[in-house]
Structure formats: structure tokens, C-alpha cells
Amino acid sequence: MEDYRFGGHIIINADTTELDLYGIFGQTPIIYTDPPWNDYWVTRFSEGKHKSFIDLITNMAIQFKKFSSIMYIEMGRANIDTFLEIMDYNKATMLNLWKLPYKTSYSYLYRGYFNGKHEALQKELPSGKGDEPIIELLDQDIKTSLWEQPSTILDPFIGVDGRTLFMAEKLGIKCRGVEISPLKVKKLIDKYYRIYGK
Numbered sequence: 001m002e003d004y005r006f007g008g009h010i011i012i013n014a015d016t017t018e019l020d021l022y023g024i025f026g027q028t029p030i031i032y033t034d035p036p037w038n039d040y041w042v043t044r045f046s047e048g049k050h051k052s053f054i055d056l057i058t059n060m061a062i063q064f065k066k067f068s069s070i071m072y073i074e075m076g077r078a079n080i081d082t083f084l085e086i087m088d089y090n091k092a093t094m095l096n097l098w099k100l101p102y103k104t105s106y107s108y109l110y111r112g113y114f115n116g117k118h119e120a121l122q123k124e125l126p127s128g129k130g131d132e133p134i135i136e137l138l139d140q141d142i143k144t145s146l147w148e149q150p151s152t153i154l155d156p157f158i159g160v161d162g163r164t165l166f167m168a169e170k171l172g173i174k175c176r177g178v179e180i181s182p183l184k185v186k187k188l189i190d191k192y193y194r195i196y197g198k
């Protein structure tokens, strides 16, 4: 496990399923993630420890519930029922999730609220390109006191594009991220330095 600290952010190169995320990062008000939905990657990276994506996400969700009350999770339509079943099974106390029609379109999303029951809300996204609509929406939720300005945001599968990292930077909050691929970590940090030069 290697950790990289820059601009107040922390990125760890490790298998997130092997870590005690609460022990490392402490209370994290918001989790925002785009997990590896593909069973092939899950089993490959975790060397068979998790039988499937469902197994992995169930284990992660149990862990998240201990130290985070809000969770945004990107998923396609195909995954939503599975995920709600898992959360129901685990009796999540509170879960907010966003369902995005994956990357191809940010024209709308559902924000589901789960508290023993769930409802899906359809909401227009602000216009913009790439990650901007998501950043703007999170910003709006904070400004309209849907929840307080978080001090940190955690992405347990942070990847290489840096959506969570750059969102955190724009909102002035600290990013905590975990990524299993050393190459992706390097590329992500290089990108950060290219953009922010610090």
C-alpha cells in the first residue's frame, strides 16, 4: 500500500477491499464512486476473494454504512435493482444514490433515497459538459442545505479520470481515494499536477 499526499488530498494505491477505510480516513461525510461493475474486473483484481460484483458491493456497503451517511454511486439502469436489493438486505439506515445513464448522457438522473423504503426522483441536470453537471448539482445540494458542506469526500474506486478528485478541488473539499492500479494512480496524479501545478 502506498499513499500519495498533495494539495490536502490523499490517494492510496491498494486493494480497497483489503483496507479498513474508516481506520485510515475516519468519518467521511460523502462517498462518491463509480465502482467496477464488471464481474470480470472484480474477480480479477480481488483474486477470487469476491465471487461477484454483488459480493464485493455488499461487503463495501456494510463497511461504508459505519462511517458515511451519504453515498452517491454511479450506475447504469441494469444495476439499480440489484443494488437496491442489496441495500434492503443490509437494512441501510440512509443512502442517497444517483443513477446516471452512464457517461453517454447526463440529461437526467434519479436520486434515490433509501431509508427502509426507497423512492426514485427524476431531476433535470444542469446543462454542461463532462463532469460539470455533477459538480454543479452537488454544489447546489450543499448550498441549498440538503446537507452541510462536507470536509472530505471518499472515492474507494477512484480510477484515472479524476472525477471525484477534481470535483473536490472545485468545491474546496479534501479528496480521499483508493485505486488498485499503480499506473492509474500515477496518471491521475500527473493530471492533477498538470492542471493545478502544485
Ligand SMILES: C[S@@+](CC[C@H](N)C(=O)[O-])C[C@H]1O[C@@H](n2cnc3c(N)ncnc32)[C@H](O)[C@@H]1O
Pocket: 014, 015, 016, 017, 033, 034, 035, 036, 037, 041, 042, 045, 046, 156, 157, 158, 159, 160, 161, 162, 163, 164, 178, 179, 180, 181, 184
Ligand atoms: C469504473 S472505474 C472508475 C472510473 C473513475 N470514475 C474514473 O474517473 O476514472 C473503477 C475503478 O476501480 C478500480 N478497481 C477495481 N477493483 C479495485 C479494488 N479492489 N480496489 C481499488 N480499486 C479497484 C479499477 O482499476 C478502476 O479504475
